[in-house]
Amino acid sequence: MSFSTFSKSLPPSLSLAGRTALITGASSGIGRQTALHLARVGASIFCADLRPEPIDDRPAPKAGATEPLGSPARQGSRHVPTHELINRLGGKAEFQKLDVRNEVDFKKSMASAVELGNGRLDVMINNAGITSFSGGIEGESLDILDRMLAVNVKGLYIGTQLAIRQMMKQEPLAFPADLEEDLDANEEEDISSQPRSRPPFSEEQGPPATVGRLPGDKGGRGSRGNIVNIASIHGLIGGPGEPAYCASKGAVINLTRQVACDYAKHRINVNAICPGYLDTAMTVNIPEEISKQRPTYWPHRGSARDVAKSVMWVVPSLHLLLWAAKPAADTASSSSSLHAAGRNRYFARDAPWSTGTILALDGGTTAR
Numbered sequence: 001m002s003f004s005t006f007s008k009s010l011p012p013s014l015s016l017a018g019r020t021a022l023i024t025g026a027s028s029g030i031g032r033q034t035a036l037h038l039a040r041v042g043a044s045i046f047c048a049d050l051r052p053e054p055i056d057d058r059p060a061p062k063a064g065a066t067e068p069l070g071s072p073a074r075q076g077s078r079h080v081p082t083h084e085l086i087n088r089l090g091g092k093a094e095f096q097k098l099d100v101r102n103e104v105d106f107k108k109s110m111a112s113a114v115e116l117g118n119g120r121l122d123v124m125i126n127n128a129g130i131t132s133f134s135g136g137i138e139g140e141s142l143d144i145l146d147r148m149l150a151v152n153v154k155g156l157y158i159g160t161q162l163a164i165r166q167m168m169k170q171e172p173l174a175f176p177a178d179l180e181e182d183l184d185a186n187e188e189e190d191i192s193s194q195p196r197s198r199p200p201f202s203e204e205q206g207p208p209a210t211v212g213r214l215p216g217d218k219g220g221r222g223s224r225g226n227i228v229n230i231a232s233i234h235g236l237i238g239g240p241g242e243p244a245y246c247a248s249k250g251a252v253i254n255l256t257r258q259v260a261c262d263y264a265k266h267r268i269n270v271n272a273i274c275p276g277y278l279d280t281a282m283t284v285n286i287p288e289e290i291s292k293q294r295p296t297y298w299p300h301r302g303s304a305r306d307v308a309k310s311v312m313w314v315v316p317s318l319h320l321l322l323w324a325a326k327p328a329a330d331t332a333s334s335s336s337s338l339h340a341a342g343r344n345r346y347f348a349r350d351a352p353w354s355t356g357t358i359l360a361l362d363g364g365t366t367a368r
């Protein structure tokens with residue numbers, strides 16, 4: 001099923017049709033998987049990266065080994081640039097070369113993304129990042145610190161600043177959760193299917209009958225846009241052998257909180273995801289002794305796909321997907337559009353009130 005057919009089969013609270021996302025570092029790893037997942041549910045994706053081709057995420061061959069041409073990991077679509085793959089699969093995407101450290105080029109990318117979105121940017125995903133494993137601060141050069149801060153902090157700072165400037169020009173868009181009555185306000189027989197909706201409200205219509213509106217809250221409910229910063233658990237805990245990286249990711253986390261506080265009143269959602277130990281190009285060749293010091297309590301390490309799924313989860317006003325492994329027969333009362341989404345049953349609910357959230361996604365690493 002093409003991406004466009006799939007997104008059209010989704011109920012409104014699952015679909016991102018008509019929304020546009022700018023993703024930095026979209027060619028590889030987390031950025032690439034996030035781009036593909038958002039495109040599949042209908043978003044137009046503006047991919048920005050140093051180059052369009054994905055970085056090879058296979059371990060470096062052992063000394064002396066010769067790699068056969070066309071080895072399995074490079075077959076299929078894994079080598080196809082993200083934007084090309086999305087377009088081939090029936091979605092909509094563009095690529096622009098961008099070094100996130102370059103403010104002038106970043107402004108051009110933002111302008112192009114807004115053009116792709118017909119005047120809006122709904123989602124900004126600040127994902128581009130680099131790391132360096134040195135072994136400890138005593139031997140780590142200041143050059144590494146400068147590089148880490150330039151990409152992981154300054155690049156993300158510029159992306160956030162430009163996204164905020166754009167989003168402040170946009171009106172909030174209401175999403176399904178903004179328009180729902182509480183479930184217990186419904187007749188009992190309605191609760192198992194569609195919650196009853198309340199009409200959208202606006203400044204002209206006056207305050208809504210529902211509770212929760214604060215003094216000074218103007219305009220309709222909804223969000224002007226969502227910013228997701230890809231931080232790391234190494235902004236929350238000390239990671240072995242990465243002092244400059246840990247410093248940079250700690251900065252990302254508190255910048256996320258700070259901007260979330262300032263722009264909550266303007267209805268802009270700002271959240272961060274802190275992935276744990278994943279297998280991506282960034283980490284595939286870390287030294288064995290450091291690898292041993294990176295525990296994941298879940299029985300396997302995470303993947304870029306796991307993080308992409310959590311972006312779908314943390315971004316408010318998109319949707320929260322809870323997959324219930326129930327056979328379709330159990331869900332006979334569900335709406336036909338939910339059935340159209342496939343054999344599996346999805347329950348969708350937006351989370352428009354989520355901002356300043358720092359979500360660890362780490363197989364339990366930071367739980368201990």
Ligand SMILES: NC(=O)c1ccc[n+]([C@@H]2O[C@H](COP(=O)([O-])OP(=O)(O)OC[C@H]3O[C@@H](n4cnc5c(N)ncnc54)[C@H](O)[C@@H]3O)[C@@H](O)[C@H]2O)c1
Pocket residue numbers: 024025026027028029030031048049050051055098099100101127128129130131151155230231232233274275276277278279280281282283304
């Ligand atoms: N892999 C992990 O274990 C892990 C864990 C926690 C957090 N993260 C974070 O997730 C993000 C993505 O990492 P990944 O694992 O997907 O890495 P990756 O190396 O697979 O992908 C990173 C992408 O960012 C791009 N990039 C690097 N510098 C850039 C720059 N200056 N301008 C524009 N693009 C640039 C690269 O070209 C690449 O496509 C990073 O911010 C990283 O710190 C990764």
